[in-house]
Amino acid sequence: MASWNSNPLHVTYELLGWFAFISWSISFYPQVILNFRRKSVVGLNFDFVLLNLTKHSSYLIFNASLYFSSAIQKQYFDKYGYQEMIPVAANDVAFSIHAVLLTAITLFQIVIYERGSQKVSKISIGIVFVAWLTAAICFFIALSDHSWLWLLSIFNSIQVAMTIVKYIPQVIMNFLRKSTDGFSIGNILLDFSGGIANYGQMVVQSVDQDSWVNFYGNIGKVLLSLVSVFFDIIFIIQHYVLYPAKRSSKLVTTTDDEDQIREHLVRPSDVSPPENV
Structure with a gap:
């Protein structure tokens, strides 16, 4: 098994990793706090949360x-x-545990807080069902010959697919509402920092290893960073450039907009007063 060749690079690796962990972990709290303060989840896309949990x-x-x-490490080597x-x-392990817990809490908030006419789309439910059915x-295919590394590649592919898909409903919802009210920008800024540190x-x-095997050996982690950063930039532009809060507070979702949103996996309600964490 390989070891580190440079202690400074090893320390840098650990620092970047835990910085990404802290940034990504804290990034879940602004949305949870925002929902708690408003006692409402209007403006947060439910498809985004469900796909994120998967x-x-x-x-x-x-x-x-x-x-x-x-055993899986041996197959990797x-x-x-x-x-x-x-x-x-x-x-990476610590972040994943924390992410599942906080996303589940956000999903629970969707159940108990005011949500207007918003609901999870049938398309997103179908996507999640297909993902877990595939897994x-x-x-059972991997069970026959203990090809666990191959099975993990399937889970990695699922998480990559969910990473690509999960942001789209929220982007579309913000676009059609011409507002980011109800969706925390603090979440996005921390997520952006974590993505850069992770990469x-x-x-x-x-x-340090003079090898780029770890990139295609864990392509999911690479795409996780790149896709997250790409969509974070879109959200930042939407929040600060296209739909700043001082303007979005004057806007109301029209009936035509609601019809369009329903076609794109989202069902927004009346726009609530702007409040962002």
Whole structure:
């Protein structure tokens, strides 16, 4: 098994990893706090939360299994070489556990707080059902010959797909409402910081090992960072440039807008007074 060649790079790797963990972990709280203060989840897209829970659950299964299972680690080394390092760090596992918990809390808030006419779309429910059905079928396929690393690649693919899909309903909802009220920008700014640090962590490991295997050995982590940063930039532009709060407070969703939103997986209600964390 490979070891670190440079202590400074090792320290940098750990610092970046835990900075990403802290940024990403804290990023869940602004939305939870915003929902609690408003006693409302109007403006938060429910499809985004449901898809996010599926994404983080899949990511937790991948990270925890590869980090803790010696059998899966052996399969990884057999495939990529014993000179390589496992591309999952302790902070990845810790983040995944925390993410699943906080996303579940947000989903619970959707159940108990005022939500207007918003509801989870049938399309998102279908996507989640297909994702977990695929995982279940692949589990029984992998069970026959213990191809656990292949099974983890399926969970990794699911989390990548959810990462790509989950942001779209919220982006469309903000666009059609011409407002980001009810959706926390604090969440996005912290998520952006974590994504940059997460990508930097992988670069540091590659530089130290003089190998880029960890990028395609854990393509899910790479895409997680890049896709998250891409959509974070879109949300930042929407919040600060296109629909700043001082203007969005004067806007009301029209009937035509509601019809369009229903066609894009969302069902907004009356726009509540602007309040962002």
